[in-house]
Amino acid sequence: MQETELAMVRTTELVAGRPWRVFRWHRGQAHYSGWHWSATMGRHVVYESRLELARLLLADFDPRVVSIAAQPFHVTGRSDGRTRRHVPDFLLVDRSGVVTVVNVKPAELLGDPKVSEALAWAGSVFAGRGWVHEVWSEVDEAVLANVRFLAGYRHRERVSADLVARIEGAVEEPVSLGALEAALPHQFCEVRPAVLHLLWRGTLRADLSVPLSGSTVLERAA
Template sequence: MRSLESSVPHRLGRRTNFIPALEGKPAKWADVIESVSDAQKRASLAKSVVSTTLVRDPDGRPIVTTADVDVMAQLTPDQLFAVRRPASHKGMRNYISRVTVPSQAHDSRAVWCESFNELSHLRDLLITMQPTQVSTQPLRLEWVFASGVRSHVPDFLLRVDGGKTMLVDVTTRSKLDDPRLRSILQLTRATAETIGWEYEVRTELPPQRVRNLNFVHAGRRDVRQDRSSAARLLRQARRPIDVERASQLLGGGSLGYLRLWDLIAHGLAHIPLDEPIDIDSRVSSDRPAGGGSWLVNL
């Protein structure tokens, strides 16, 4: 890992960047697409990748560093600051936001989302994957081609159960029609696999799921309950149980519902997220199986 001069934040259109600009001329897209389509060349590019990161030094201050594959394999989301931040601007169409996320190194942490699509997916991951660490815009991946360089900033880096690390990109179905983006995402997947990370490309969530995620996420509040004991109570209840029955087990009335939404929002209880929520919705202690129409296999 090589330390660089700490970058002065600079505004470039819709984003504020905290790392130096990429050096070198951009690689020709024809070269990128051809190289990535060849499995051997793609693997070679993945092994030779370099990233620019903004990491926390021993005093807690951000420093700009570069890292190869071996060093990246040791990085954790809690070590990383965002390498860029969305900025509001006149005529903007994106919905930018900050989200409180889990952390093992800090009492609390908030990260930026660059769009409503990203926000919805982060909420989905917080509920369904229960990550212990989260960083957004965590690093800039840089690859050298014969005709120049290309880079990519993934959207999320998460540490999940079992110590696994997951890199995530969020986009839209229509953008995947662009062979340039598909090539970059395919190369990002190969790079993540070389590092030892899992990788997901996510597109738009179904509208009903987004509505449910927004509703459930609003239930992340301190309702003065022992979440572990409450989750255990639901697990021990006679099956099956629905929303109404679960709320009664948790104290009944409005407080029982608040406690239930709090458990669901923290991933300690689960309900179907792809259909309307009502008092008859089934409550489960089992994490939902992976997969969904929004996951793309490139």
């Protein structure tokens, strides 16, 4: 453990470090903690609740995110005559170097004055460091279900690299998943996993607000 001014902290050190808190599991606990294997990081990232797992999945799915750290640091400071302490849930770094500190809170807690006050203080601290502060509570259930499903196809080594490259080059105009499968009858059983992998990678895109199916229209991502 190291102590320093927040202004002196390097994000690379936070990403490479261990989670601040030690996670323990016990019978009857209110939250479900665990480890998610992150394709972005190439290793497991911890989460403390199902809501945190949802945000972690979305971060891992986002092609703009290049680094994810869970429980990255513990910050203390004085505010209104009292000492405040805070451990954020995630730290995300995107391709342009923008750092976003994420606090995951159930929507029903955001109206609690103590919670909103603590989050406002944390936000001001992170803004002073030049970081974005995100308070995250929920996402559309259909989108989350699709992302959770696509996460099963995040492993590059489990799909044909040649077929992935072939499909990637073939989708020049919008096309349905079913039509793409029909166009490659000799590899029919392999096409869908390859397409779902490309959707996970962000190479292809589709409307994730509705369930994925053979009629899903695929487009090349910008």
